[in-house]
Amino acid sequence: MFEVLDDSGVGLSGGEALLDGRERRLVEGAANFYALAGPGQTFRLTVLRGPAGTMPALTDEDRTTIEWEDDREVVGSLVVRSLVHTTADHSPSDGLVDIAIDIGGAPQSVTAYHQLTGVLGKARKAVRFLAPVQFDALRQFRTDMVERKGRDVPRKAPVRLTRGAEATPHxxxxxxxxxxxxxxxxxxxxxxxxxxxxxxxxxxxxxxxxxxxxxxxxxxxxxxxxxxxxxxxxxxxxxxxxxxxxxxxxxxxxxxxxxxxxxxxxxxxxxxxxxxxxxxxxxxxxxxxxxxxxxxxxxxxxxxxxxxxxxxxxxxxxxxxxxxxxxxxxxxxxTLAGLTTGGIAAGGSDAVENNPFTVAFVGRFTQQKRPYLFLQLAAELKKNSPREVRFIIHGHGELAAEVNSLRARLGDVVELRGADHAVSDTFRDADVLVVSSDNEGLTLTSFEATAAGVPVVSADVGSQSSLIADDLLCPRHPYAFVQAAAARIRTMMTSPDQRKTWLDEQAAKAEAFAKLxxxxxxxxxxxxxxxx
Structure with missing residues (x-):
């Protein structure tokens, strides 16, 4: 693909490296692009690093500009020659092509709502973070209107050609x-x-x-x-x-x-x-x-x-x-049944009456997954529950700050887990998994919960009905979801037999999926x- 002619601080050729493994892979990815786009050419890549949270800029049309923002640090440089050969009707230009690539800063999740601009954008951002559940209710009404109306999607005209691979040597x-x-x-x-x-x-x-x-x-x-x-x-x-x-x-x-x-x-x-x-x-x-x-x-x-x-x-x-x-x-x-269930042992929690009943959320902290709605459900169950209850919210993502803030209001009853905990441990500790998403296909966590012997209470979205017990499918709208999910979970707390009935129905649906x-x-x- 390319050969390294000079490597100063980047480390692709095995010398001194001022970049970590992720950053080196990003530089290598940029070199791959320029080598493929410029067969036979030689490129000097000046490698910049930005502040935490800034995104990489590796191949966009501004990369040939040899000036950059004041907050960028020059980490090193890399000279590479493309080893790509093509029969396309052009010849490599002589000399060195200078490119300034920006590997960005340390990863930092920021939701798209934080990036909204203008008066309308600022208003949406304020409403979203001051009243996330109410904002979500408006989003769901909009979804209802689109779903009822439906969409016609015109198709692009087909390509009517018959020549084969010999037209382009490879x-x-x-x-x-x-x-x-x-x-x-x-x-x-x-x-x-x-x-x-x-x-x-x-x-x-x-x-x-x-x-x-x-x-x-x-x-x-x-x-x-x-x-x-x-x-x-x-x-x-x-x-x-x-x-x-x-x-x-x-x-x-x-x-x-x-x-x-x-x-x-x-x-x-x-x-x-x-x-x-x-x-x-x-x-x-x-x-x-x-x-x-x-x-x-x-x-x-x-x-x-x-x-x-x-x-x-x-x-x-x-x-x-x-x-x-x-x-x-x-x-x-x-189906993707079984894709992520390999390390999960069957069994789950025994829902022992003398132990706290454990309600779990496993997923990314994003608008789609609605972790704030799970915490709203936690507040409802903490306030009115027939037995002691605790909650585990396991994940990370762009809404982490919001999750931490809402969790703090609930106190020690909610445990926050991240990448330092195995998901299999959370399923082992859980009595029920909650899928609070406003949209899904068919969640991998539902398959994982089934493998662990944990019933799932889910919003009735996507094809969740293919796997979840019928009575445990809850309305997508936020207030109705919290009300229905809380009622089902309270029933599980007081009736282990009903919990088992729902789990058996879920397992039967999973068994049918396993045959597909x-x-x-x-x-x-x-x-x-x-x-x-």
Whole structure:
């Protein structure tokens, strides 16, 4: 891909390193991009570090500007020569190309609401953080209106070309191109990382492109060792977009594309199909976003460029086939059941009457997961409960400051756990898991709770009804959710038999899911087919 000619403080060549492992991977990702976009060229990368919380800027069109903000520190420099060769109709320019890349600062979660500007933005931010539950109630009414109205998603015209791979010469190394949102904790990201592992096991070189601003805390995961990782920061120079993809398609024998929530790569599919119609494209879809359409509607719009849509829930299958009329043969329903349950032992808490009844939340602290609503439920149960109760809220994320503030009002009855605690321990300690999300596909935590023998009280969103006991599905609206969830949990406290009945129903649904095709098996077979 590239060779290091001079390395001062960066450490890619094994010398003195003033960067940590995450930062070095970011620099390597930037070097990958410029090597692919500039075959044969030599680049000098000046590496900057920003204050904590600032996002990396690695590939955007401002990188050729050799000046930067006063609060940036120059960490080192790196001179690399691209080893990429392409038959595209251009020659590498002579001399050195100077690039200033910014690896950002130490990771720091900040919610999008904090970044709102203008009078309206400031008003939304104030209401959101002064009255989160009331603000959420307004969001849910908006969701109701969109859901009732529905959406028509026009599809992009298909590419009608017949020439094959010989139209674009390529390298000999079999590769799969992956498009990801970012390299951070999340259910979709966990599945994406697993598919990258499966690609390596099949003998492919994974090429991993992300398009969302992020500190990419998962960029050092072992599944990415040996992969070509390119964390894009947008907007790219338009000339570099095609140059980057041309370099990638020329350097590697790309046998397939697997999309996991990457808008930039979705938008490039018509161009890719126009020059390489032989490359199969699949995507994996998780959550239907009622307010925005999200990646599911992007996938529908570009369905003529996608050979197969992988969905993880019956809701998404029915939406694509029933609502939008996609060919049933193109939609593959394969579950993520068992994806994250390997280290979780069956059993769970015994809900002993003399012990405090433990109510748990496991998930990211984001608007979608609504941890503030779980804490509202905790306040309700603390105030009016038939027996002693305690709460565990396990996770981290952009709403951490809000979670800490709300938790402090409840006192020692709420335990906060983070990455220093194993999730399996939380399930072992729990008598019930609460999923308070305002939207989901089918939560991995519900599968994990079932494996641990813990019943789940959930908002009735996405395909949660496929796994959760019918009586434990609660309205999505915040006040109705708190009221219904509190009532079900109080029943569990006083009636172990009813708790067991609900858990048995949940286990039966999970057993039925276990008989369905598994996403890991389907993907493994898919990649084996791409090797032939």
């Amino acid at each position: 390298g000999d190394t079999p590769a799969i191109l992956f498009g990801l949102h970012w390299l951070e904790l999340g259910g979709a990201e966990r599945w994406a990382i697993d598919t990258i592992r499966l690609a390596k096991e099949a003998g492919f070189t994974p090429i991993v492109v992300t398009d969302r601003d992020s500190a990419h805390e998962w960029i050092t995961r072992p599944e990415l060792d040996g992969a070509v990782v390119v964390p894009l920061t947008l907007p790219l120079d338009p000339k570099q977009e095609s140059a980057f993809l041309n370099g990638l398609l020329s350097m590697y024998d790309v046998r397939g594309i697997h999309l996991h929530h990457c808008t930039w790569l979705y938008d490039k599919l018509p161009w890719i199909k126009s020059i390489r119609p032989d490359i199969p494209v699949v995507d994996s879809l998780h959550v239907l976003e009622w307010r925005t359409g999200g990646f599911v509607d992007i996938s529908v719009r570009l369905s003529n460029m996608v050979d197969q849509h992988h969905v993880i829930s019956p809701q998404l299958r029915d939406y694509l086939i029933g609502k939008h009329g996609l060919d049933a043969d193109k939609v593959v329903f394969a 095709p598994r996403a890991e098996d389907w993907t493994r077979d898919l990649y084996q087919g791409w090797l032939k």
